[in-house]
Amino acid sequence: MSSTPTQRFGTLAVHAGQSPEATTGAIMPPIFQTSTYVQPAIAEPLGGIYDYARVANPTREALERNLAALEGGAHGIAFASGLAAIESVLKRLSAGDHIVSEENTYGGTTRMFTRVLSKLGLEFTFVDSRDSDAVADAMTPRTRLVHVETPTNPMMRLCDIARVAEVAHAGGALLMVDNTFASPYNQRPLELGADVAVHSTTKYLNGHSDIIGGVVVVDDEDLAEEIRFVRKSSGAVPGPMDAWLCLRGTKTLHLRMGAHNSNGLAVARFLQEHPRVDRVFYPGLPSHEQHELATRQMTGFTGMVSVDVGTLERARALVEHTQLFQLAESLGGVESLVSVPSLMTHASVPREMRERMGVTDGLVRLSVGIEDIDDLLADLDGALQG
DSSP: OOOOOOOOHHHHHHHTTOOOOTTTOOSSOOOOOOSBOOOSBTTBOBTTTBTBTTTOOHHHHHHHHHHHHHHTOSEEEEESSHHHHHHHHHTTSOTTOEEEEESSSOHHHHHHHHHTGGGGTOEEEEEOTTSHHHHHHHOOTTEEEEEEESSOTTTOOOOOHHHHHHHHHHTTOEEEEEOTTTOTTTOOGGGGTOSEEEEETTTTTTOSSOOOOEEEEESOHHHHHHHHHHHHHHOOOOOHHHHHHHHHHHTTHHHHHHHHHHHHHHHHHHHHTOTTOSEEEOTTSTTSTTHHHHHHHOSOOOSEEEEEOSSHHHHHHHHHHOSSSEEOSOOOSSSOEEEOGGGTTTTTSOHHHHHHHTOOTTEEEEEOOSSOHHHHHHHHHHHHHO
């Protein structure tokens, strides 16, 4: 018998992790909207696992298998939010353990690290992970985890995943990569040496701005069991309806990401030439200082574009005068969004830290959707012309 050929990304997006439902043949996995399961005998749940929905839910499991396949990992573990997914990995650690983190993370991640987990005895050092030597210099004998985003939110910095994985492993630590901005369509951290890939499934994976969720994907079975135990013990599980909606979203991920990539690059090129824009941050542009790394470890550059227009007044004028780009937090949906990070997603980050990273009051972050590109460019041009 000939072996089954390796399935490509689009096929995995549509089919991985699910089969027609056994009883009826339903093509979509059912939404198992239940909190508990009847057991045929005391402490003998069906399948050995279906005793309580916080522990196991078939809809959630279908999503987890699908996301693991898209990331090229063996185990997917779904959570109620991206922050809960990140927190679960850190909850494996103990007081006194040390974490090296990219400094330009999502503001909520920085807030969780510095104002919640640090109170529990975890210690953090924040570095610019564009410089792998800076990561190496920050490592201590107590470092257990290196956490990076690439591209970062909102400055679109890149981390050389393969190189930083070597640094982390040499110091006895794991590497966790927040892959939310790239999506597995554009970047697969586990294949580059990372131990953990994490996403806010709220964003590109779901793609329709109608759920909150997160996922951790790993290859190591023992690590997966540790993270599942943390989730079972702390309870940050997504509901079955959210899992079903996210699974619905991943079926078109390859189609949506192609449009996001194309539109993002077109918007970045347009804004780079616009006289009222001071600077554009987009790794798909040759002018990006890490463009070569981007072309080496990414297959596309997403719909996330950040621009500096110089002042808060000009930023406010831009975001309040677009028609298609709606002023809102979040990203990765089919619709285009615009925000001012210093006053919105990164307002909790201390001003001096924001400004050191380039998150000025004049910085505007665009989540470029899948609308017609000519309409998007006209919208931005009209808002910039004021």
